[in-house]
Structure formats: structure tokens, C-alpha cells
Amino acid sequence: MNTLPPAHSAPDSHPAYRVCPLCEATCGLELTISGGAISGVRGDRDDVFSKGFICPKGAAFDRLDNDPDRLRRPMVRGGERWREVGWDEAFAVVTSGLRGVVAAHGRQAIGIYLGNPNVHTLAGGLYAAGLARALGSPNVFSASTVDQMPKHVSCGLMFGDPLAIPVPDLDRTGFLLMLGANPLESNGSLATAPDWPGRLKALKARGGRLVVVDPRNTRTAAMADTHLAIRPGTDSYLLAAIALEIVSSSLMDLGDLADRVSGLDELAGILADFTPDVAAQVCGIPASAITGLARDLAAAPTAAVYGRIGTSATEFGTIASWLVDVLNVLTGNLDRAGGAMFPLAPHQRPGTGSGRGFRLGRWSSRVRGFPEVKGELPAAVMAEEMSTPGEGQIRAMITVAGNPVLSTPDGAALDAALADLEFMVAVDPYLNETTRRAQVILPPPPPSRSAHYDIAFSGLAIHNTARFNPPSLPLEEGDCDEPTILARLTLIALGEPDSPARLVDDQMIADTLGRAVQDPKSPVHQRDPAELRGLLTGSSTTEQRLDMLLRLGAYGDGFGTRPDALCLQALIEAPHGIDLGPLQPRIPEILRTPSGRVELAPAEIRQDLARLRAGIDARRGGLVLIGRRHLRSNNSWMHNLTVLNSGSNTCTLQVHPDTAAEIGLTDGAAARVASRAGEVTVPVEVTDGIQPGVVSLPHGWGHSLAGTRGSVAAARPGVNTNLLTDPMGLDPLSGTSVLNGIPVLVGSARA
């Protein structure tokens, strides 16, 4: 352990190590703490995973932490006026607000939206799902249905567990086929890896090959050996044609999985229509390139296929997500070193190899009848569920770490619907486009004052590690940590507003230990739960809960049965983390399908393929809109720092020179972009970094609404691209919004 202060620091200063919570790469940061504040940030060179890598957002961690616009006290609104109140008063307003709505309209009248940072915080990882359950309402929404839900569905259907998501074995693969991802800007997603640029360079240095499929010539595409500029929304045709070619040319080799797969015989039949010639026409990629790719992929000693936002948030998102893993299976690369593998997080236990499988549609949305997926309904139906009168109408909302007015389809309709609610409470550090509609805002403390452990991302990482950080700075007078905020909301939802917050943890610990001692496979089988409870360490019941999960987990000490193994204290003593080694094969143990096999051709997907077939003859030719990300943005909430919201990080409409000439657009001039859902006016950026016929706008902008508190963001606001996304456009199996491949009309704003 390196305890020496960094050379540049003052004598009274000391380093504090913590994992960056700002994106999925989970880089280790070294903060310099002097005089009770952060005086410096750099990459932690000793971090077992990131080894010093950091990006501009991580480097701005201190400024984000100290942003003067960040809320530090609960706020209660009366009319247009906000006033700061104490925590007890704030929770009392929430209690009476929610109680009134439940009394008048029932529990289903409360909705909840869980935004993206919930997967980055320990509070979100341990309390958000419990809060949603405690509401007892069908109206649970999250950012997943504007993001990765298609992957959950395809993995749920194939492996029986929507959380069993294979990730590319980035450090060992010899061939990476990447679709709809741009990790040089995003730093990766559903494949947690600090330093994608370095890891992709290493792939090439060891003789590996990188193929990128993207309608834009991104920085990632620029690194590729081959860049295929695909027509937006058509990846499923490309992937189906590759799969068909592999099957029909007998190029497949399932390797060790051969006895573990069901549905192989059906593939050739269900994919028969998607020949390379058909795909070529639909995707705009030559048939010879498609068959060549199929052959290269099958012949590569190791290969991984990986798809992200550009495959997921599209018309055929679930089919594309499924085909990605079909290819991994057909080429023998699923679950083997150098292929696509399943991580095993420290708080997880290995599975039993079969289970009840994954079910969709246990309930439906009231207005449009959209099926439930993984306990939630599509974010795109939130507005209509609030604004359509009738029994079951949402009359109150809880938002936790979300800004759906900017992040989900038809933000204007959602904004109006939120304004019309009887009650809304937001757990959020900013007064932004969404939280301005709340009656109460409950701000968590800045990240430096929170403990950190990655519940979500240690299960999605390309290398197994364990890292925990206690708060780098203490809570200040008047702070309430986010676990306590979420626990108190949970108790309010359960009708026990006066119970102490720790009750939520105590109950969870008692339930988990009670089950563990009954489980013959558990390391604590037949021990006394009260004795185990007494052994838990941690400075809060939250930390004790984490200690419990770690000790029961795959690498855990089993409460003393494996003395040198993991527990919370071991992680506290290892501030740079513990390396748990490269990913290991997990089939069959990870499977939870009733058959105990990988289901290659699930019925739900076979059925949805009819839609893909029907799409072959769809008219394509008009302009389509896609998204993009910039290294110095993160969704909607990092535009309030000048270091990030400046320079090339701009909200412009990217247009190819030929397209610009056709429409009469010039660089820097204003364009009007209209879709079925709405329209925006935005400056044009003419660039050959995008294909003709495709235009691109980044999301998360549009900070010009009144009544928010973000002075830097408001000065350089951009426009909200989600005024153009159509709430009617959903991938039917996952309820995920079509955010890429939206038909638009573009004209000069002067015309």
C-alpha cells in the first residue's frame, strides 16, 4: 500500500483513493485532501484495474464535487419559490404528499423513475430496487428502457438470467467485432474496462483485429482495421446474415458448449430470409464484406462480438442483442478465454446451473398495454400514464438520480405531465429540467463524502477485481447520506415513516442470513444468524450489509471458514483494490434456464423475427437521426462545469457535406430538424465524419428551461434531442425507445 503523500501536496495533506463514479470504466482516482477539501485529482497508478488511467471527467471530480450549484440542503417548493428545510421537515412533507395520493387514488398512483447514476452509487445498488418494491405500484420506470434493456431481455431468454451479460474478454481476444459503441468517447458500457484506448491498442499490438460497425467515423472507428459504415437501425440484418453464413457454410464450431445449447437446429430456418444479399441491400454494406466477415470471425482463434447503444436503442434492439451472443456461441467464443465471458463479482455467488428462467409481461402498462420487463414499464409511457385520466393514473412521482425530461422521448409532454402531478419528490443534487417540477428535492452529499463499491459494474467488468472506498471526506453538518435518504423513503412507502432508517438494513441482513444458514450450499449452512450478525463490520448498517454480501460471496471468507479471503475489512486495507484474476468460464453454473442449457432460439425472439422480415422491404432513403457522445459530457448532468462544457463539446447537428449541399445547409448556420414527435432548431456542423443521409445530435442538452439552477449549463444550453424521439417507437420485447434511426426532415432554419 502506498501511503506516501503525492510529491506536489502540502505537508498537512494526504491522499485518498476512490473509484470514479462518473462512468462505467470505474477508474481509480487519487485525491489529495488538504484542509478538509480536495486539492488535487489524478489517476491512481496503483489501482489494480485502471493503473493510472483517467479521463477529463474524472480529472474534474473535485470541481464536480464542489460545484456551487449543487444542492446541499433539502428543498421544498411552494409555487415558484424554493426554501431550504431540515431533513425531518422534508421527509414529513414527502410522507404527507405520498400518503394523500395513496389515500385518494391507491398505490398504483405513485410512479418511480430510477435514473442512470443509481448504477454508480452504493445507495442505488443496495436500496433503489427495494424502494421500488416497497411502493407496491406497477409504475416502475428506469433509464434501462432508454438504454440496455434489450440486452437484459436477450440474456434473460438465452441464459435464464437478465443480469447474466457476457462481456468481451478485451485483454485476451484476438478479434473484436464492435457494433454501435464508441468507447473512445464513452469509455465503454456493459463492458467495464478502464482505458479502452490502451486496451484496444494492445489488442492491435498483439496482432489482433478490430472491426467497428458505426454510421459515423468515430474515434473508435478510426482505430479499427475495418470500419463498416452501416445504415442506422439495420445491425440485426447484418448480424443475421453473418450467422446464416456461418451456419449454412458449416463454419460453426461450438467448442465446449456443444452439449450445452438448445435450438441450434432451428437457426438456419429462422434466419433463412436474411441472406448476405438481403442484408447488403438493407444495411448498405457489400455482401462480399458480410460473407468475408463471417469467415474471418469463424476462423479467428479467439473472437468476441460486442454491441452497445447503437444496436440496443433501436427498432430491433432485442434481436440485435440476441444475435450478438448467437454469434459468440456459433463461433465457440461464448464463455471461453478471449471470447465473450461472464464476470463474477465479489458480492455474487456462483449459481446452480438451472432455474425458472426469465418471464416477460407479468403486468402491462395501463394506457397502451405495454408488457412489464424485469419489473418495470417503458420510460416512454411515463407521460401518458400521468396524463391519461382513469383508474390507475399516476398522480405522484418519485425520481431518483434521473433527468427524464431530457433523457427520455418527448421531453415536452413529460415535462407538462410532471407539472400536473399532485406530488413529486426527487432525490438529486441538482435543480434541473426534471427536478424543478418536484415539491421536494432531497440532495445526496457529493460523491467524495459517500462510500463507494460498484454493485453493478463489478458484475460487468472485463477482469475480476474487488474495490471498496470509505468516504474520502466526512459528512458535513446538515448532510444526509444517500443510503439513509433511500431507506427513509422506503419506510415512508411501507407506511412506517417514523421507524429508524437502519430498519431497512437490519431486515435485509436478517432475511439474507436467515436464508443462507438454511442453504446447504452456503458456507454458513447451519450456523446461528445472530452470531453471524455480530461478526459484521463496517461503520454503518450499509457497510455491514456490504460486508455480509462480500463474506457470503464467491471470494468471501464465509464468516471465518476461509480466513484469508474477502470481507469488507480486507478491502479497506487494500485501498488500490484486490485483483481477483482474469474472467473464468461460468457455464453451466451461471445458467438459470429451466433446461439448464443456453437457449439459442427463444420463442419470443422467433416471433419477433417476423417484424425483422417485414422490415426487409421497408422504404429507406430519407434522412435519419442518430445520437452520439462526447468524452467531456455524461448524459444530461455534467454540463455545469466550464472545463467540460466548452470547446468541441457542442450540441450541433452533424451533417455530411453531400447531404448539406443537397438541403442547402452550411456549417454554423441554423437547421430545423423535425420528426413525427417534434422539432428543434440547432447549429449545423458539416463533417465527413458521418455518412450521407444520416444526421447526428448528442443527447442530454436543452438546459434552457426556466426555474433550474445550473448557471454554466444554462449559458451554453444546447437543444433537447429527445423532443424528436417518438414515444410510440419502441422495441416491443424490451420496451426500449428507438433513439437511433429516427426519420427526420431537415431544412435551413431561415427557409
Ligand SMILES: Nc1nc2c(c(=O)[nH]1)N[C@H]1C(S)=C(S)[C@@H](COP(=O)(O)OP(=O)(O)OC[C@H]3O[C@@H](n4cnc5c(=O)[nH]c(N)nc54)[C@H](O)[C@@H]3O)O[C@H]1N2
Ligand atoms: N463521455 C460520455 N461517456 C458516457 C456517457 C456520456 O453521455 N458521455 N454515457 C454513459 C452511458 S449512460 C452509456 S449507456 C454509455 C454508452 O456507451 P456507447 O454505446 O459506447 O455510446 P456512444 O458513444 O453513444 O456510442 C454509440 C455509437 O453507436 C453509433 N450508432 C448510432 N446508431 C447506430 C446504428 O444503428 N448501428 C450502429 N452499428 N451504430 C450506431 C453512434 O454513431 C455511436 O458512435 O456511455 C456511457 N459513457
Ligand SMILES: Nc1nc2c(c(=O)[nH]1)N[C@H]1C(S)=C(S)[C@@H](COP(=O)(O)OP(=O)(O)OC[C@H]3O[C@@H](n4cnc5c(=O)[nH]c(N)nc54)[C@H](O)[C@@H]3O)O[C@H]1N2
Ligand atoms: N436521444 C438519446 N437519449 C438518451 C440516450 C441516447 O443515446 N440518445 N442515452 C440514454 C441513456 S444510455 C441513459 S443511461 C439515459 C440517462 O437518463 P437519466 O438517468 O434520466 O439522465 P441523467 O442525465 O444521467 O440524469 C442523472 C441525474 O442524476 C443526478 N445525480 C448525479 N449523481 C447523483 C447521485 O450520486 N445521486 C443522486 N440521487 N442523483 C445523482 C443528476 O443530477 C441528474 O439529475 O439517457 C438516455 N437518453
Ligand code: SF4
Ligand atoms: S473514464 Fe469514466 S471512470 Fe474513468 S475517470 Fe473518466 S469518467 Fe471516471
Ligand SMILES: [Mo]
Ligand atoms: Mo446509459
